[in-house]
Amino acid sequence: MKKAILALLPGLVLLAFWEWASGRLIREIYVSKPSAIAVRLYELFATGEILPHLVVTLQELVLGYLVGVLSGVVVGYWLGRSPRVAAVVEPYVMAFYGIPKIALAPLFIIWFGIGIGSKIALAGIMVFFLTFYNVYTGVRNVDREYANLALIMGAKERQLTRHVYLPAAAPFVLLGMRMAIPYSVIGVIVGEFASSTRGLGLFINQASSTYDPAGVFAGIVILLAFILVANIGAARLERRLLRWRPQAAAQSNDI
Amino acid sequence: MVAPEIAFENVSHSFATPAGPMPVIDDVSFEMARGTFTAVIGPSGCGKSTLLQMLAGLLKPSKGRVRQSGREIAGVNSTIGFIPQQSLLFPWYTLSQNVALPMVFKNVPAAEREERVRRILADVGLDGFADHYPHQLSGGMQKRGSIARTLVYRPDVILMDEPFGALDAQTRMVMQDDLQGLVARQGATVVLITHDITEAVLLADEVVVLSRRPARVIARVPIALARPRNVFEPFAVPGFDDAYGQVWQRFRAEVLA
Ligand SMILES: Nc1ncnc2c1ncn2[C@@H]1O[C@H](COP(=O)(O)OP(=O)(O)OP(=O)(O)O)[C@@H](O)[C@H]1O
Ligand SMILES: [Mg+2]
Numbered sequence: 001m002k003k004a005i006l007a008l009l010p011g012l013v014l015l016a017f018w019e020w021a022s023g024r025l026i027r028e029i030y031v032s033k034p035s036a037i038a039v040r041l042y043e044l045f046a047t048g049e050i051l052p053h054l055v056v057t058l059q060e061l062v063l064g065y066l067v068g069v070l071s072g073v074v075v076g077y078w079l080g081r082s083p084r085v086a087a088v089v090e091p092y093v094m095a096f097y098g099i100p101k102i103a104l105a106p107l108f109i110i111w112f113g114i115g116i117g118s119k120i121a122l123a124g125i126m127v128f129f130l131t132f133y134n135v136y137t138g139v140r141n142v143d144r145e146y147a148n149l150a151l152i153m154g155a156k157e158r159q160l161t162r163h164v165y166l167p168a169a170a171p172f173v174l175l176g177m178r179m180a181i182p183y184s185v186i187g188v189i190v191g192e193f194a195s196s197t198r199g200l201g202l203f204i205n206q207a208s209s210t211y212d213p214a215g216v217f218a219g220i221v222i223l224l225a226f227i228l229v230a231n232i233g234a235a236r237l238e239r240r241l242l243r244w245r246p247q248a249a250a251q252s253n254d255i
Numbered sequence: 256m257v258a259p260e261i262a263f264e265n266v267s268h269s270f271a272t273p274a275g276p277m278p279v280i281d282d283v284s285f286e287m288a289r290g291t292f293t294a295v296i297g298p299s300g301c302g303k304s305t306l307l308q309m310l311a312g313l314l315k316p317s318k319g320r321v322r323q324s325g326r327e328i329a330g331v332n333s334t335i336g337f338i339p340q341q342s343l344l345f346p347w348y349t350l351s352q353n354v355a356l357p358m359v360f361k362n363v364p365a366a367e368r369e370e371r372v373r374r375i376l377a378d379v380g381l382d383g384f385a386d387h388y389p390h391q392l393s394g395g396m397q398k399r400g401s402i403a404r405t406l407v408y409r410p411d412v413i414l415m416d417e418p419f420g421a422l423d424a425q426t427r428m429v430m431q432d433d434l435q436g437l438v439a440r441q442g443a444t445v446v447l448i449t450h451d452i453t454e455a456v457l458l459a460d461e462v463v464v465l466s467r468r469p470a471r472v473i474a475r476v477p478i479a480l481a482r483p484r485n486v487f488e489p490f491a492v493p494g495f496d497d498a499y500g501q502v503w504q505r506f507r508a509e510v511l512a
Contacts, residue, residue: 148313149343151331153357153408163356167347244347246390 032213040214041221050203054222057188057200060119061226065184067120068127069177076132080139081165097133101126101187105194114195123187127180131173138172139165170241178234185223258325259286260412260444261310266319267469268305279305280316281469287461292438292445294455296502297465298509303448304340306470307414310446311337323412336410338418340448342397344389350400351376351385357408375407378433380426395422399430406437412444419454431458431486439482452506456498457486464505474505 192201
């Protein structure tokens with residue numbers, strides 16, 4: 001409890017300074033101020049103005065994330081277990097990995113339209129590469145001796161996956177899933193900036209072009225809340241699934 | 256004539272190293288009849304674990320053949336039980352999950368699995384640790400868990416790579432006695448690798464003595480002591496001194512040279 005208060009303190013000091021400095025050191029039109037943002041947030045929810053944007057963005061985030069994680073796990077696992085295929089494919093994957101995914105936004109708009117499809121695709125591909133890479137590395141690093149021992153004990157291929165490769169790679173899979181959270185948000189928001197009819201990205205964009213800094217910050221606060229909640233979920237999942245690791249008990253931060 | 260359960264036929268092996276091929280096994284031949292207990296002793300690093308890897312199908316000899324029931328071993332051998340030199344309990348499973356796993360692979364019903372796990376853990380003195388993860392167990396406890404995990408599914412052939420090395424003297428004697436009883440009841444064929452001549456003589460029907468690297472068979476010493484043998488007081492076992500002396504005579508040249 002004491003630790004929680006201590007952790008909150010710098011944040012509170014920053015907010016207080018922001019509130020004080022706004023209009024004194026910097027013009028409010030650039031940075032708004034916490035009280036104005038809070039009021040704006042309240043208005044947005046009270047009038048329901050933000051809800052259609054929220055629903056759309058949430059959909060895009062969840063779907064994009066799921067598509068990316070699932071495909072990343074499947075392809076990463078498969079390539080990790082097939083070294084010969086991997087040797088051929090790896091250079092291509094790495095080349096694609098190097099492309100700034102944001103540059104694909106205009107292309108995806110053409111392919112998938114200005115609706116949620118293009119945002120799901122953009123978030124999905126960013127999440128895919130991160131998850132893929134972690135799962136691939138994780139599976140390749142599984143100690144051969146464990147797999148051999150399971151085979152000697154009579155494991156079939158499916159059992160080898162379930163009882164050896166997946167649990168052994170789980171720390172990498174979960175790390176990838178966690179790292180991918182902010183990237184899914186980036187993918188969705190960039191997609192919405194590029195072209196959209198609804199969504200938090202669009203809302204932020206509009207607020208900025210109508211000189212409504214409180215609105216911009218309100219949108220950002222909502223995004224931050226998404227990421228925070230997702231991170232807490234990921235940390236919970238990690239602690240449940242990785243109970244067996246010696247360090248698991250020691251690390252307990254949620255964010 | 257019945258084919259021996261296990262046969263090494265003129266097996267040689269070299270490992271590739273940066274300095275060129277390093278011969279580790281040099282024309283080793285010996286065989287084991289079904290239901291017999293063979294101990295293999297030899298100086299550290301001579302190639303004992305390498306021989307066992309071949310039996311487990313994890314390594315193909317550069318020359319010669321390893322057969323089981325007349326058939327050449329090709330690919331991972333899932334007809335044997337293997338207790339590796341490192342315990343290799345799966346770190347992501349609790350002790351009881353580890354011990355149950357081979358029975359999961361062999362479709363033993365859950366209720367029977369639980370019962371057998373409970374009994375074997377009591378046998379190896381690990382009841383009360385069923386829900387511990389491997390990293391919460393001491394080295395000796397992990398070793399006992401690893402032994403339990405193999406004995407519990409009663410394979411016909413059991414390969415053990417220095418299973419008792421990491422244990423304290425008392426636990427070791429208890430485990431040796433357990434193993435002796437289990438093997439007698441199951442009629443398993445056992446290959447035991449050890450550094451310990453006393454252990455070899457007390458448990459085995461035959462002791463195979465290997466030379467320093469590259470390993471050759473120096474001697475095969477049959478041990479005809481009556482069973483069961485009192486592992487707690489070896490020197491009270493009639494004929495023990497004599498058998499020990501025979502093995503030591505053949506071994507000393509390799510150790511003391
Ligand atoms: N994969 C490998 N590649 C290269 N050399 C190896 C490999 N495995 C074992 N060796 C070498 O082969 C020799 C025999 O190894 P092995 O593990 O069979 O010895 P050991 O008789 O079991 O020894 P110990 O009693 O200490 O366990 C050693 O010198 C070792 O360095
Ligand atoms: Mg060894």
